[in-house]
């Protein structure tokens with residue numbers, strides 16, 4: 277039976293040729309513990325189909341019934357469509373929710389709209405039994421809202437898009453050289469000064485073009501609370517990232533004393549308007565540590581640990597730790613004195629000292645540090661975890677040292693990288709990563725033993741937004757490849773060389789209809805539409821295949 281489901285479920289069993297019709301008389305019964313999914317079904321599916329889905333008794337003749345079932349594993353579900361209606365059993369509340377997402381896909385593309393497009397009395401679904409469970413617990417997307425700000429409505433929309441693909445981690449890259457995006461009450465200049473820039477490079481940094489208008493925006497603390505609660509209703513964990521000690525120019529522009537004041541005139545720095553890795557990094561002072569502790573204290577309240585919902589990764593806090601140029605520390609007498617005072621060998625150890633400070637600080641508050649794989653270079657507390665981005669090696673090293681790891685190697689799942697060769701790709705960056713390439717990505721490094729591989733929490737795609745000036749450009753880079761990543765993360769696919777990409781493409785035919793109904797500005801298989809091109813805007817294409825990792 278071809279259900280066209282993405283990500284592909286574990287088992288689909290057709291049961292005869294009957295059909296169930298979801299109509300105005302179909303009621304909803306939600307067992308205790310499943311009411312969140314009940315609310316979602318009523319508000320989302322009910323609105324799309326124009327059906328009331330009223331609460332009704334468990335033994336109503338026509339019902340959608342939601343249960344918890346202790347016999348099923350975490351996030352697993354069983355969906356049974358028969359004469360009496362739809363039954364969704366979940367191993368936990370998340371499993372019920374993923375089952376409801378599957379039901380939505382079975383109902384066809386109209387179920388992905390916000391209102392009915394044509395009057396229909398009933399929506400038919402073939403009788404079927406689906407049994408399903410995820411391969412990985414961490415199935416994520418990192419979105420960079422610093423390089424280009426995505427307003428809150430866009431973030432909420434992305435959370436819905438993640439949920440529709442059974443993705444459950446939103447890694448929220450909130451700060452970088454080009455913008456600070458979260459309100460911190462005790463440091464108002466972080467957003468007054470740090471959240472906007474006067475102009476923006478249009479294209480890769482070699483491009484001569486500028487967008488000569490201010491760009492900016494930030495989330496208030498209530499916006500963040502809303503985003504976190506909206507995500508939690510959809511069983512999505514939000515992992516905030518505050519990048520230190522590099523990628524910090526926006527913070528230094530707001531509070532010049534955070535920078536290396538003895539080697540640069542940090543008071544004249546502005547939020548960066550160009551792309552790349554800024555030389556302006558944090559000064560290794562106690563005041564800098566206290567400043568960021570203050571930032572983190574506010575953020576730990578905004579992003580509370582939620583061990584009931586996310587047992588494997590509740591309370592993670594991402595501190596970046598990537599790409600910290602050491603030039604200013606080499607030149608700075610104050611930084612050199614600090615190195616001697618701390619008994620460190622060099623600037624690399626100073627970077628580790630920064631990270632270890634916050635590792636200890638977060639652990640003391642019951643939280644877990646996660647950072648880009650550079651943080652492995654200085655030794656980490658046992659609970660710390662790593663986002664492996666420079667290839668598989670960070671993941672191998674982390675897992676062998678007993679650290680949990682999220683695999684997101686740039687060679688495979690950086691969705692800012694161009695998705696086809698040729699002049700038509702808008703502002704093409706790096707090497708070509710097609711839909712098929714992402715589909716064939718294997719998150720678990722082959723070198724790992726089974727025991728080591730248990731440290732692989734899962735995988736995520738990363739979307740860096742230097743050349744994505746608005747949500748439609750983000751859509752174009754993210755889709756359809758995020759659908760392939762979702763299948764890699766959720767489905768127990770065969771080995772990369774044996775994957776049925778043709779079958780995936782057939783299911784994508786149905787899935788494009790869902791994405792159309794959702795209003796996703798994806799890259800069509802035929803290439804960019806005229807308005808998705810950016811003729812004359814310079815990218816940085818790299819020829820040939822990505823380096824082997």
Ligand code: ACM
Pocket residue numbers: 598599648665
């Ligand atoms: C990164 O791409 N610098 C994590």
